[in-house]
Amino acid sequence: RVTASIEAERARLTTAVGEQTAEKKRLSMLLEAKQRLQADTETEIAAEKQRSQALAARAGSLKELIASLEADKTRKAADQAKAAERKSGDVDQAAPNGAPASTELASLPVPEGNRLTAAAPFSALQGQ
Incomplete structure (x- = not known):
């Protein structure tokens, strides 16, 4: 019974050490990402300062x-x-070659042969 307890404690400690190692790796990756972002931000700030100085020099x-x-x-x-x-x-x-572009095609009138009915004034078609 004592041996089983010792083995269980050893397994628990091994698991805890594994979790701590994984957490340490995760934190180091987060720290690297933070440092990269900070470097990028500092570069952007320096560029913005340079731009503002150029604008200040250009404008009287x-x-x-x-x-x-x-x-x-x-x-x-x-x-x-x-x-x-x-x-x-x-x-x-x-x-395609020889075919008009889509904007040109849209502006062309509809050929008479393609109409379903003959052209008629709107006033003649009212009330139908």
Whole structure:
């Protein structure tokens, strides 16, 4: 009976040591991740400080600073619009050779032969 108790205690201690080792490994991985995030954050902060110093050097007054920030904003928006336009242009160009692009096709009138009924003014069709 004492031997069984000793064996049970030994198994419990072995399990506890295994759990502690796993926890230590988990904590070391968390610490490494935290250090990486901190380094990334410090790099971003340094870049932001450098950007703010460049803006401060470029602007002589608050009005000039606001104007330059607005110009940057409009330039970025124009660049994004051009990129979106190029992307949509690539999609339209994907049509088979000789076939009009999808936007051109949508703007074309429906041929008379494809209509189910003859064209009629709206006032003539009211009340039907």
